[in-house]
Amino acid sequence: MPAKQAADAAAAKKPVRKDPGGKLDPELSLRLYEQMLLIRRLEEKAGQMYGMGLIGGFCHLYIGQEAVVIGMQSVITPDDAVVTSYRDHGHMIACGMDPKGILAELCGRRGGYSKGKGGSMHMFSREKNFYGGHGIVGAQVPFGTGIAFAHRYRENGNVCLTYMGDGAVNQGQVYESFNMAALWKLPVVYVIENNKYGMGTSIERASARVDFYHRGQSWGIPGAQVDGMDVMAVREAGEKAVSYTRAGKGPYILEMITYRYRGHSMSDPAKYRTREEVQKVRSERDPIDRLAHLIVEQGVASEDQLKDMDRKVKATISEAAEYAQNSPEPDPSELYTDVYVDA
Amino acid sequence: MPVEILMPALSPTMTEGKLARWLKKEGEKVASGDVLAEIETDKATMELESVNDGVLGKILVPAGGDAVAVNKPIALILEEGEDASAATSPKAQTNGAAKEAAKPAEAPKVEAPAATPAPAPAAPKAAVPQTEPELGETKTMTVREALRDAMAEEMRRDPDVFLMGEEVAQYHGAYKISQGLLEEFGEKRVVDTPITEMGFTGLGVGASVMGLKPIVEFMTFNFAMQAIDQIINSAAKTLYMSGGQIHCPIVFRGPNGAAARVAAQHSQEYSSWYAHIPGLKVVAPYSASDAKGLLKSAIRDPNPVIFLENEILYGHSFPVPTDPDYLVPIGKAKVVRPGSHVTITAFSRMVEYALAAAETLKGEGIEAEVIDLRSLRPFDIETVVASVKKTNRIVSAEEGWQFAGIGSEISALVMEQAFDYLDAPVARVTGVDVPMPYAANLEKLALPHADHIVAAAKSVLYRS
Numbered sequence: 001m002p003a004k005q006a007a008d009a010a011a012a013k014k015p016v017r018k019d020p021g022g023k024l025d026p027e028l029s030l031r032l033y034e035q036m037l038l039i040r041r042l043e044e045k046a047g048q049m050y051g052m053g054l055i056g057g058f059c060h061l062y063i064g065q066e067a068v069v070i071g072m073q074s075v076i077t078p079d080d081a082v083v084t085s086y087r088d089h090g091h092m093i094a095c096g097m098d099p100k101g102i103l104a105e106l107c108g109r110r111g112g113y114s115k116g117k118g119g120s121m122h123m124f125s126r127e128k129n130f131y132g133g134h135g136i137v138g139a140q141v142p143f144g145t146g147i148a149f150a151h152r153y154r155e156n157g158n159v160c161l162t163y164m165g166d167g168a169v170n171q172g173q174v175y176e177s178f179n180m181a182a183l184w185k186l187p188v189v190y191v192i193e194n195n196k197y198g199m200g201t202s203i204e205r206a207s208a209r210v211d212f213y214h215r216g217q218s219w220g221i222p223g224a225q226v227d228g229m230d231v232m233a234v235r236e237a238g239e240k241a242v243s244y245t246r247a248g249k250g251p252y253i254l255e256m257i258t259y260r261y262r263g264h265s266m267s268d269p270a271k272y273r274t275r276e277e278v279q280k281v282r283s284e285r286d287p288i289d290r291l292a293h294l295i296v297e298q299g300v301a302s303e304d305q306l307k308d309m310d311r312k313v314k315a316t317i318s319e320a321a322e323y324a325q326n327s328p329e330p331d332p333s334e335l336y337t338d339v340y341v342d343a
Numbered sequence: 344m345p346v347e348i349l350m351p352a353l354s355p356t357m358t359e360g361k362l363a364r365w366l367k368k369e370g371e372k373v374a375s376g377d378v379l380a381e382i383e384t385d386k387a388t389m390e391l392e393s394v395n396d397g398v399l400g401k402i403l404v405p406a407g408g409d410a411v412a413v414n415k416p417i418a419l420i421l422e423e424g425e426d427a428s429a430a431t432s433p434k435a436q437t438n439g440a441a442k443e444a445a446k447p448a449e450a451p452k453v454e455a456p457a458a459t460p461a462p463a464p465a466a467p468k469a470a471v472p473q474t475e476p477e478l479g480e481t482k483t484m485t486v487r488e489a490l491r492d493a494m495a496e497e498m499r500r501d502p503d504v505f506l507m508g509e510e511v512a513q514y515h516g517a518y519k520i521s522q523g524l525l526e527e528f529g530e531k532r533v534v535d536t537p538i539t540e541m542g543f544t545g546l547g548v549g550a551s552v553m554g555l556k557p558i559v560e561f562m563t564f565n566f567a568m569q570a571i572d573q574i575i576n577s578a579a580k581t582l583y584m585s586g587g588q589i590h591c592p593i594v595f596r597g598p599n600g601a602a603a604r605v606a607a608q609h610s611q612e613y614s615s616w617y618a619h620i621p622g623l624k625v626v627a628p629y630s631a632s633d634a635k636g637l638l639k640s641a642i643r644d645p646n647p648v649i650f651l652e653n654e655i656l657y658g659h660s661f662p663v664p665t666d667p668d669y670l671v672p673i674g675k676a677k678v679v680r681p682g683s684h685v686t687i688t689a690f691s692r693m694v695e696y697a698l699a700a701a702e703t704l705k706g707e708g709i710e711a712e713v714i715d716l717r718s719l720r721p722f723d724i725e726t727v728v729a730s731v732k733k734t735n736r737i738v739s740a741e742e743g744w745q746f747a748g749i750g751s752e753i754s755a756l757v758m759e760q761a762f763d764y765l766d767a768p769v770a771r772v773t774g775v776d777v778p779m780p781y782a783a784n785l786e787k788l789a790l791p792h793a794d795h796i797v798a799a800a801k802s803v804l805y806r807s
Contacts, residue, residue: 044375044394047394048394050351050352051349051351051352051353051413052349052351052352052413052414053352053413053414056355057355058355081553083549112586113585113586113588114584114585114586114588115586115587116586117583117584117586118584118585118586122584122585123585124581124584124585124586124588124589125588126588126589131549131552131589132581132584132585132589133584134577135576136572136576136577139545139572139573139576139577141545142541142542142543142544142545142546142548142549142573143545143546143548143549143552143573143577144549145542145545145546145549146545146546146547146548146549146550146551146552146553147549147550147552147553148549149546149549149550149555150549150550150553150554150555151553153505153531153550153555154553172541173541173542173545173573176537176539176541176542176543177542177545177546179537179539179542180536180537180539180542180543180546183537261376266353266354267353267354267355267357267384267386267387267389269387269388269389269390270390271387275378275390279376282376337587338582338583338585338586338587339582339583339621339622340582340622340624340646341582341590341645341646342645343640343643343644343645343646343673
């Protein structure tokens, strides 16, 4: 089956709502809109800066998937934890991390979240309860399960959102984690961001079954498939999953049907899918456009007001880019620090 | 204001590329996301997307342009209604931020690493106590009991310490190390895991970053190979990758090396594997007092510690201090038998053989100094060098394979730091370079014994 049809078929398993339904909460919808925009503009800027040689190595952009993290973050508290893979810039924005520290880290500067030593794939913020930023596909899944274990051990009522891509779902350690999380009823929501491609391999070419929300069935873990391009649908499903796991009932799986517009990383020529496939998603399902449409339609804000918001977001990102480029490289002495904590 | 489109870097290694073709013409409208051009890199043909809305005002590098340097302007995007002549203004904005920033910002020159790396394996500050404690009042117990007591004492002291692993709770450990712990601390803190090494190792690391102090028991270190990614990529590297924000106070412990007649997959010695990794501490004690004192230090240490035990030693008895605050510093070797003719280094079970060899050598008038290394990272090269300066000869004994083993490192360090004191080449006693055989006679041949150490000591003394 060609990739495009297959992708459509997977999305068609549950009807995709053309637009987020219901009446919008004005304050909330504008906040979600602004945060999604912040991710998109940050990622576009990161793409530009990569092109200019300011960012090195691997750089995986989140453009297209913004509704997933922004929707999920809006249903948890600041004390809950988040952990994800290497496509992590959006998650950090969602957690409230500063675009300055993110772009500075991408540039390998001392003002970055990891003092320039982690790069795009390895960033953390204990203050914002963001625990990486993991470069090994699937390795964040037991890690996040362990964070949930600590929450349960401390009986603090917090949960851990553990994100993974459709590529990670075929790693064995994911199922080792599912088993332990279900066995010990750990407060963890596994969010599978199904963007249809694990690097250049479509889900149909990698997985015997592509409805990933079923993947917890053997352990009795409930799962739901969600339109991940609809921030309100993400919120609705997220609320249900988070309250379930927070109540001590164990893990929950959410499969977000989403799409990345850019390549797997910056150096991906993306020959495994057609330009038309990408354009079709962009024009019909873009999470930011869809919410903008509804905001204007319901009179929450005018187009001009949204453009104004965009200008402000762009200014924030430009300022962050400026900061990143002006932040000095780490001092050479930093090469030797942070290998061990003093005992 | 016109926006300059620069030749982008499209891979980590690209410095120039070819402008294969333009997909938009001058004067044509472009929207964010439209493909402007195709660019051939050293690896692939890539599409260049616009991130701006506007009009393609001017193409500065025509199709076919070869060897176009990264960051060279290739086109100008105008806002609607804007004139292309404005584009010639040198003040045109670039499509990123300030161009000069593309040069690495005042990169302070990193000094080339010195030929002899100054402090050998990234010397972390040693754990809790810096000096060897007095034994004080002792009672005789096995290594097995000493390990159990170490865990129990630390669990009483700190509610964040917990033990997890296969069969550690109800079964009391496959080798009966955790006897009585479930009964005292309950199933919240003594956790039987499924057989799922990679999973529970990663889970332990995740729990440790939240401030818990997991003791992860591997039934044997052979099974830790299933989990080595989590040990190295997650536990050992997170502190560095997070710029010092996130640390992993976790202990991985279990029997390492050959037991008896369990053949290739259950008889490997992993010391040099873990000792290779910056970010880990690695200890391999011999005596029960060191097992207890080092395990307590390991549990209190804020870094990931690999604690290598030996199945044969579990049943051996030694005097052990009764003081619950008896801690042995990580990173310190110990001279367990003084001598002046030859130095023998050993760790874990090989200390037993080294001591037996020293006794045999004494019968031939040779006084061997035996050093129990105890810690492999950080490595106490000072104690070894001080001994070599006295004896001028050294034999390294280990159970593991020779190639890239602990003895190889000792040999290099001694050459670097005490070359002029050596009267003979460093000798290495190691396991034979084969997977462990099952047959009793072959297994015996594959493992190093006291006789091998005696022979090596005599050879560096040029005696037969």
